[in-house]
Amino acid sequence: IGRRRAVAAGQVLTWAGDDNVVCANVVSGILKVTASTSDGREQIVGLVFGGDFVGQLFEETSSLTVTALVDSDLCVYPRERFERVVAEVSAIERTLLRRTVASLNEARERMLTLGKRGAQERVAGFLLDLVDRTGVRSADGSLSIDVPVSRGDMA
The missing domain is CATH 1.10.287 (Helix Hairpins)
Structure with a gap:
């Protein structure tokens, strides 16, 4: 029931407050999961990496916004169909x-x-x-990472 879907950096997969229609496995990439505070600020509540599952099963409405931080590849499932498969x-x-x-x-x-x-x-x-x-280790043994969030987001 899953379909591969490319999500560009900055593209939103789900918006808080919208109908909750999809869930996904992250094949590659990084997504941020955010919640809005009562004063309208955005708070990052998690990062989702390759191999992780993202989505809110059994919820009719999304309470979180999920946005790609980098170009990402997902396997996206219709939430209601996925819930039926889980039950079976x-x-x-x-x-x-x-x-x-x-x-x-x-x-x-x-x-x-x-x-x-x-x-x-x-x-x-x-x-x-x-x-x-x-983290990716180079031939000389050093590590390099790309930090997918800004300093402000880290704060």
């Missing part, structure tokens, strides 16, 4: 549950460490996370 295939349901629990545990750990770290430590931790997810 228990292995998919278990896999999604495992991913959800892992994501929840990562979020809890991130909240704990962010509360204990200073600004420089938070930036360093963010960069180390990026290296773990996207």
Whole structure:
């Protein structure tokens, strides 16, 4: 039921407040997931990388906006059809549950460490996370990463 879809950097996959019609696996690229605060500011609540699942199953309306930070390749599923498949295939349901629990545990750990770290430590931790997810080692052994967000977004 999935269809490959290229999403250009800056293109929005889903808008908060719109009908929730799709979910996706990220084949390659990086997406940011944002929520709007009550005073109208945008807050990044997560980054999604290759191999990750993005979307809000079982929700009629999106509460989050998902935007490509870099040119990305997705496998996009119609949300309602995907929910039916999940209900029929228990292995998919278990896999999604495992991913959800892992994501929840990562979020809890991130909240704990962010509360204990200073600004420089938070930036360093963010960069180390990026290296773990996207770092490329060159022939001489050095690491290089592309930071997909601005300094303001990191703040």
